[in-house]
Amino acid sequence: MARIDINRSGEMEVFVRVVESGGFSAAARSLSLTPSAVSKLISRLEKRLGARLISRSTRHLQLTPEGREFFERSTAVLAGIEDAERAAGSAVEAVGRIRFNSSSVYCAHVLNPLLPEFLALYPGVTLDIAQTDVVIDLLADHADVAVRTGPLKSSSLMARKLGQTRLIVAASPAYLERFGTPQHPSELAHHNLLRFAYTRSVRDWAFRVDGEPHAVTPAGTVQVNDGEGMRQLALAGVGIVRMGAFVIREDIRAGRLVPILEDFSAGDEEDFYAIYVGQGGPLPSRVRALLDFLAERGKVS
Template sequence: MNLFENIKIFIEIVDSGSFTQAAENLQIHRPAVTKALQQLEQESGVRLLQRTTRRINLTSEGEEFYRRSKPLLAQADDLLESFAPHRPLHGQLRVDMPIAFARLIVVPRLPEFYQAHPDLEIILSSSDLRRDMLRDGLDCVLRMGTLDDGDYVAKSLGDIKMSTCASPGYLAKYGVPRTLDDLRHHQGVNWINSSSRQVMPWVFQTATGSEEISLPGKLILDNSEVYISAGIAGLGLLQGMNFFLQPYIDNGQLVEVLPNFPCPHRRLSLLYPHRHLSHKVRVFAQWLEGLVEGLR
């Protein structure tokens, strides 16, 4: 049991980024954190962390130990859960998701999740940039659309409706596109994939299948909040998640266009970094599936 406790403390040091924060998160004294790491390094026979006055860094052995030990603890926790399935969730869940999904869908509904699981602490980072699960110590990540190859398992949570729209001012100036051929005379606010640094194509459903179009534009963004602002300012057409755009369509700041050429729905997936799905992530995933179902 001391070995498992020491591994748990080591993982917390890495995830939190400091000995002091790890002690605070685990509610133990800081010397106990230092002692746990020393014992673990003695047991393994290698140095796991390089410590300086300002930060800690994983050694190459430490990275491998972290990668293999985190799912090991998750499996141990899940083993206990299998014999006590009604035991309340506890500890921390570290998750990253797109800004719009966090702000509009997840955070407003979190009170009901906490009512069911009051002992679980969620560390939620929201970013439209791709995060590295291992490096950032994340338990799971939400991603939209096509997934890159990576060391993770992806669980589909459902499909998200997409919309194409523009501001009334933009449409008054450039006209309302009726066909895909009309887009030659229009500009788009383009979106860039933060990982590949490639500008994402515009996708439309036609009678013969989906069609990808590169739309010219003077602005390329990677932040959803700024993306909306650019569309409202009349800088070009927008194409994005309907639940994000619909409030602005309802209040007249944006107008939906090309209804006969809808953008295909995009897949929302939950990614986790190993083949064993922990009980905490499983419960959270089931809750998220319910939220996505409500968007249809």
């Protein structure tokens, strides 16, 4: 019988993190430990098991056959533990404050219309909503959940995909009447292209011309750090924008905005994710409730 002071699931989690992150240092950073502490824990695990799990003969991490077997079984065990905790926690009432952070356009066009339904389902929950298009640090800003576009940049964060939206180039009828409708991406050089003030993972506007990629760098008289502000500028006829379909779809249907250069569309999309810190233990019921709700009702298309 195993000694009760051995935290076997904790050892498994550290070992799995070492394998998945590709090294002791990366695993240590994600676990807020020192590399020497992680190394000692793995050595202690190998001694207890009586088998070498990781070969240290090269600069790159290499699993032994026993290590590969232990990794596969450990991931299965940890997944089972997580499922058990999730099932046990589902009966806990969702109460308390949720600190939520997202862009103004996601809040305006997706979250806000759904809030009455969510609050009716979970009357014990209160929401503290911060709207910003600037990517935040969830830990530093004490946010429970953030909705963002693009890939994760931190291994300490978890994510649930909320869909994707096609990017559309559009302008108001008043702008197009005054300055003309561009018929080719090259003609955008003579138009006022509204751009975002904050750093974006992809800055250029993507098109396809004769089957080949064609990029246009937006340059205009106005830049803005807020997506909903960008939409309002487009509606006012200030310039041409490139925005997600979920933001301007109703404006296009109502004729307030007109899509342009659709024949040259590259078909590129932005992925949306609900991001949260989920590796420090079971999620609070209130956070899990919001994540499940957004995954079902708060999808972007």
